Amino acid sequence: MRRWLVTGLGVLLMAASVYGFARYAEQAELDARTVEAIMPTRLIASGETVDAAMVRRVRIAEAALAADALRDEADIVGRSAVAPIGPNETFASWKLADRQLTPGAGERYVSFPTDDVTNVGNMLRRGDVVDVWVEFDAPVALGGAPRGALKVIEGLRVASVRSAEGAEVADAAAYDAPFQSAARQRDRVRASANGKPGMNTFIMDAEIYEAYALASLVGSIKLALPEPSLQEAEEARVTDDFATYAGALVEEEATLP
Incomplete structure (x- = not known):
């Protein structure tokens, strides 16, 4: 046993x-x-x-x-x-x-009212870097050629995109489709916004703000959103074309009787 x-x-x-x-x-x-x-x-x-x-x-x-x-x-x-x-x-x-989303030396938060169209079909989000264009009501002459629009600012940082109720407009989905390109997924993801934009807040210094304000007085502001992976992290700057246009306005004002 x-x-x-x-x-x-x-x-x-x-x-x-x-x-x-x-x-x-x-x-x-x-x-x-x-x-x-x-x-x-x-x-x-x-x-x-x-x-x-x-x-x-x-x-x-x-x-x-x-x-x-x-x-x-x-x-x-x-x-x-x-x-x-x-x-x-x-x-x-x-x-x-x-990417710094708080103002640096000489910079401030500046807010502007907005809508779906201005925000590229409600695809703009906090942290994006955009180009600012102005679209004229009638062609303007610049360098001997008629122009219907001018790029005003390159590399403007978006600090916040809020709805009319004050909530941050954000994506409700993620880039989780493994066989889709980033560009294809962006359209899907950014179509999942949790609200409609009512106010954009940018990070601006005095020169950038003055250019933005002047552009809004002479035409309609348009924001251009690059593919997220291609967005540059450089500091915002006023374009040479718009600086030339603004200088021409000053000269024109000086010649008025």
Whole structure:
């Protein structure tokens, strides 16, 4: 009886050892096929600055890790999202930028009323960088050629886009379709806005504000929104064409009787 008991116990121990080794080998094989990645803890909206509480480390299939995925917190934390990033996405390098959404030296927040059309069909979001155009009611001559519109400002930072009720207009979806280009996904994502724009707040210095105000007096303001991955992080500047146009207005005023 004792011999059978010892034999049975030995068989059980051997089976447990085999099972344990099999599980270990399975886990080792799984680890070999997966990599560590960094993902958000929640949906990060366009314009949000990523902090340490917004990121988590997970293991995902190696084949699922995008080539442009950032894998170091130092490359993520403290940067601003230029597109929404879902909780099941990695941090693609093009979705983050070193973009300051608070005024620097000599800059101020300046707000203007707006609508869907001005905001590029309600696709404008906090953190975007836009170009400002003025569209004239009638052609104007510049450099001997008629012009119907002029680019006024390049690289204007959008600090906020709010609805008439004061809520931030944000995307309700993320760039989570793996087989669509960023441009195709932008149309889908930005069509999911949670409200309609009523006021834009920009970051401007005195020169930028004066150019914007002058443009609004001589024509209709139009905002041009580049693809998020192509938006430049350079400082806003008044274009040479508009500076020439403004100078011509001054000369014309000086010649009036």
